[in-house]
Amino acid sequence: MLQVYLPIAEISVNLVLMLGLGAAVGFLSGMFGVGGGFLLTPLLMFSGIPPAIAVATCANQIVSSSVSGALVQWRRDNIDLKMGAVLIVGGLAGAFGGVLLVRALREAGQADLMISLAYVAFLGVIGALMLAESIRAIRRARAGIPARPRKPGQHNWIHGLPFKTRFPRSRLYISAIPPLMIGALVGFLASFLGVGGGFVMVPALIYLLRMPTNVVIGTSLFQIIFITAIVTLLHATLNHTLDLVLAVLLIVGGVVGGHFGAQAGQKLRGEQLRLMLAVIVLAVAMRILLDLALVPDDLYSLVPMGAKL
Amino acid sequence: MRRVAAMLALWLATVGVAFAADPPAQEQVQSDISTREIAIQSNFTGIEIVLFGAIDFTSVPAIDDTQYDVIMVVRGPSEPMVLRRKERKMGLWVNGPSEVFASVPSFYAVLASRPLRAIAPEATLKTLGVGFAALDFSAEPTDEVNKARFRSSLIRLKEDRSLFLESDDAISFIGRSLFRGSVDLPVSVPIGTYTTQVYLFRDGTLLSQDDSTLQVHKVGFERLVYLLAFRYPFIYGLIAVVIAVVAGLIAWAVFGRRE
Numbered sequence: 001m002l003q004v005y006l007p008i009a010e011i012s013v014n015l016v017l018m019l020g021l022g023a024a025v026g027f028l029s030g031m032f033g034v035g036g037g038f039l040l041t042p043l044l045m046f047s048g049i050p051p052a053i054a055v056a057t058c059a060n061q062i063v064s065s066s067v068s069g070a071l072v073q074w075r076r077d078n079i080d081l082k083m084g085a086v087l088i089v090g091g092l093a094g095a096f097g098g099v100l101l102v103r104a105l106r107e108a109g110q111a112d113l114m115i116s117l118a119y120v121a122f123l124g125v126i127g128a129l130m131l132a133e134s135i136r137a138i139r140r141a142r143a144g145i146p147a148r149p150r151k152p153g154q155h156n157w158i159h160g161l162p163f164k165t166r167f168p169r170s171r172l173y174i175s176a177i178p179p180l181m182i183g184a185l186v187g188f189l190a191s192f193l194g195v196g197g198g199f200v201m202v203p204a205l206i207y208l209l210r211m212p213t214n215v216v217i218g219t220s221l222f223q224i225i226f227i228t229a230i231v232t233l234l235h236a237t238l239n240h241t242l243d244l245v246l247a248v249l250l251i252v253g254g255v256v257g258g259h260f261g262a263q264a265g266q267k268l269r270g271e272q273l274r275l276m277l278a279v280i281v282l283a284v285a286m287r288i289l290l291d292l293a294l295v296p297d298d299l300y301s302l303v304p305m306g307a308k309l
Numbered sequence: 310m311r312r313v314a315a316m317l318a319l320w321l322a323t324v325g326v327a328f329a330a331d332p333p334a335q336e337q338v339q340s341d342i343s344t345r346e347i348a349i350q351s352n353f354t355g356i357e358i359v360l361f362g363a364i365d366f367t368s369v370p371a372i373d374d375t376q377y378d379v380i381m382v383v384r385g386p387s388e389p390m391v392l393r394r395k396e397r398k399m400g401l402w403v404n405g406p407s408e409v410f411a412s413v414p415s416f417y418a419v420l421a422s423r424p425l426r427a428i429a430p431e432a433t434l435k436t437l438g439v440g441f442a443a444l445d446f447s448a449e450p451t452d453e454v455n456k457a458r459f460r461s462s463l464i465r466l467k468e469d470r471s472l473f474l475e476s477d478d479a480i481s482f483i484g485r486s487l488f489r490g491s492v493d494l495p496v497s498v499p500i501g502t503y504t505t506q507v508y509l510f511r512d513g514t515l516l517s518q519d520d521s522t523l524q525v526h527k528v529g530f531e532r533l534v535y536l537l538a539f540r541y542p543f544i545y546g547l548i549a550v551v552i553a554v555v556a557g558l559i560a561w562a563v564f565g566r567r568e
Contacts, residue, residue, distance in 0.1 A: 005353045005496065007531040008538055012354050012496040060549050067557025068564075109393050109404045117401075229550045236538070236546030244534050244549050245351070251556045259564040292401045298469075299402075300462040305389040305409065 008243035009053045017047065018246065022061065022253020029065060029254075030261025031268070032277045035196030035224065037062045038126075040250065042119060042284050049246070051115050052102065055194030056235030056242040059228045061250040062196045065258055066224040073218030080169035080215045084222040086176055087201075090183025091190070091227040098191030099234045109303075113292070118193055120289045126199055127281035134274035141271060170211045170219075178209060183223065191231040196224040337365040338379070338509035338517040345521075347494065348528040355496045358383075360420070361489040362507050362519065378421070378428040378510040379480050380439055381490050383523075385416030385472075386501035392463050408459040411447035415499035416472050420479040420490040428510050437508065437515070441475055471495040500525050 002015035021043055029036030037058045044054035073079055105111040161175030182204045186197035201220045205211045211219070236242040265273065340362030347356055360381050390413045396405035421428060425440045435443045441464050448456060467473035471493065480490040503523040509516045527535050537545040 003352065003354050005349065005351050005531060007527060007534040010497055010499075060553050063550055063553035064557040064560070067554050068561040071558070071561040109391065109407055113401075113403050225554075229553075232550050232553075233543065233546040236549065237542040240538055240542060242538065242546060242549055244538070244545070244552075245531075247549055248552060251553055255556055255560040258560065262564075294402075296395055296402050298466070299395045300392060300459075300466060301395070301404070302390055302392050302463060302466045305391050 004245065004249070006049075006243050006246050008240070009049055009246060011048065013047070013049075013246070015249065018249040019253040021047065022250035023257030024253075026065065026254035026257025026259075027261035027264070028257075028277070028280070030258035030263075031265035032261075032273055034277070035062050035065060035198045036254070037190075037195035037228075038119075038123060038193070038199060039280065039284060041194040042123075042288060044246075046287070050241075051112050052106070052235075052239060052241040053243050053246070055102070055115070055192075056232065056239065057247045057250065058194035059190060059231040059235065060242060060247040061254055062190075062228040063225060063232060064251045065254055066196060066221045066228065068255070068258070070218060070221040070225055073221060076218070078215050078218035079222045080167055080211070080219045081222070082165075083167050083170055083172075083179060083205075083211070083215075084219050086165075086179040087183035087186070087219070087223040088226045090180035091187030091223060092230060094184035094187025094189075095191040095227055095231050095234060096187075097184075098188040099231070099238055101188075101192060103239065115193065116288050116292055120285050120292070122189070122193065122195075123281050123285035123288070127278050127285055130274050130278035130281065134271050134278055137271040138275065167211075170209075170215055172209065172211060174209060182208070183227075186223070187227050187231075190224075190227045191234060194231075196228060198224060335516045336369050336377070336509060336511070337367075338507055338519050339363055339365060340381075340505070340507040340519045340521060342505060342521055342523055345523055347498070347523065347525045349498075349500065349526065349531055350529055351531060353496060353531075355498070356494050357491050358494060358523070359489055359491045360505060360507065361487070363488070364486045364509060366486065375511055378423055379488050379490075380422070380425070380428060380508045380510065381418075381420040381480065381492075382439055382506045382508075383416065383418040383492055383503060384414050384505075385499050385503050385525075387412040387414050388499075389413070390463070392459050392466075394459075394462075406455070408455070409449045410463060411449070413446050413463065413467075414444070415501065416494070416503065417441075417444070417467070418474040418492045419476070420474075420492065421477050422480040422482070422488070424477045425475075429513050429515070433513070433515065437506075439508070441473070470497060472497070472499075494525070498525055500527060 003012045004015045004018070005012045021040070025036040025040040025043065028034075028039060040061065041054050041058045044058065045051050049057075070079065102111055102115075105114050161177050163176045164173060165176045166173050182201060185204075186201050189195055189197045189200060198220050201223070202216055205216045205220065206213060232242060340360060343359035343361070347358070360383070362379070364377060390410045391407055392410065393404040393407040395402045419425070419440055425434060431442070434440050438444065446460065446463065448460065464473055472495065474492065480488050482488045503525060505521045505523060507519045509518070526532065534545075537548070
């Protein structure tokens with residue numbers, strides 16, 4: 001089979017496998033409208049790519065998928081640029097924090113463990129929430145009860161915070177602190193886990209900030225472009241963990257897979273899609289947890305000092 | 310004429326010095342490698358190198374049926390490594406105690422015509438740094454039990470990755486004088502300058518030694534990527550981001566515009 005040498009990972013991988021992996025995750029992300037980094041990073045790790053390289057390279061791949069996604073939303077005028085800018089500022093701080101944390105953990109020899117544990121927690125919680133939500137939605141649909149409409153004008157603790165700013169596109173007048181915090185959390189996840197963070201951002205913008213749903217996806221994608229671009233740069237300069245050859249393979253696969261995924265997604269129903277995705281997410285979380293809990297093949301691990309994982 | 314004589318004297322002196330450096334009237338060994346340069350490209354999946362050599366009998370006229378032994382050592386550049394052992398904590402396997410080895414050869418292969426112990430006494434092997442037992446790794450001082458355990462695990466892990474190799478009867482003689490041995494360099498072969506040493510033994514004594522070097526480097530596109538990533542990481546990162554953005558734009562232009 002076609003083997004391709006990855007100059008930074010310093011291993012040889014199967015060209016078809018990597019293109020296929022990019023396409024499969026692109027397909028899923030096109031189908032479900034999610035970034036896919038949360039699946040791609042663990043799948044790369046399962047196929048032998050060192051975790052740190054998987055994280056940095058996935059961040060780069062997400063740049064491309066969020067650019068095309070954001071452009072579609074831009075055409076529909078679904079991006080709140082001001083909100084996006086505030087989220088990016090927060091994201092910068094979070095991304096920097098995440099990269100530094102990866103560095104410190106690697107020196108302590110615990111980076112692999114912590115990234116894996118964070119993935120188990122992150123995917124476990126998201127998967128369980130999605131599973132519960134989609135089952136409820138399917139039951140509701142069967143019983144013929146319409147989905148609850150959003151109650152407008154509700155106030156919560158967020159509206160008591162200072163530094164209030166107007167976000168005209170979202171028709172919001174809220175403090176700048178919550179968007180900064182959300183941005184920082186997403187930036188941290190992007191650099192620590194190699195995920196876009198849309199998973200966290202979309203519900204946070206809808207439920208915490210009460211942004212109108214139609215601008216949420218576009219604004220989230222817009223912010224993710226910048227955050228993942230910065231994360232890519234930070235990992236490339238500080239950790240030397242970005243593999244360009246692998247990135248190109250994943251990008252090409254992702255672009256093609258994403259297109260067909262989006263087409264397939266339109267033929268399936270939302271609740272069923274979310275149920276399927278929830279099952280996939282939980283399965284990946286289980287696999288990572290099993291890897292940590294089962295007796296490892298080798299108790300010893302050898303790494304170059306102060307270099308790549 | 311006088312000038313020619315002077316040059317001749319100079320030449321004789323140089324040759325004389327060169328000869329004096331070697332033990333006189335012994336069999337000499339000469340060797341070479343099938344390739345002096347290994348280029349890693351996108352289709353690189355490992356490579357086999359052949360070391361070959363000959364015993365030079367010119368200074369020793371009598372050829373009886375003495376048994377000659379040859380040992381070949383291929384060594385890659387050394388680097389500091391950390392070895393960690395996993396321990397079970399709260400049901401999970403986490404990295405526990407660790408040991409730092411300041412100087413571990415990134416690649417180390419020993420080929421011999423017979424088992425090492427049969428060729429030379431342990432002390433000689435130790436001084437020459439031949440064989441796993443002779444490697445030091447400059448470990449940080451810890452207690453002896455742990456040290457031995459970590460050391461053997463280091464060697465085992467390197468062997469698993471085909472980066473350490475110790476092989477008896479891996480050298481074949483062709484007639485009295487010619488010999489050859491081959492080493493497989495795996496795909497993960499570290500780049501840098503490798504040294505090869507070929508030792509000639511008779512009855513446990515070192516007769517002669519011949520050294521060569523071997524360059525392993527990345528070429529073409531792989532070299533460019535590697536150099537960019539480590540020398541100009543910011544530009545490298547920017548290129549990666551630009552590629553991703555352009556790919557996203559193309560994807561949107563081709564597939565997304567109709568949506």
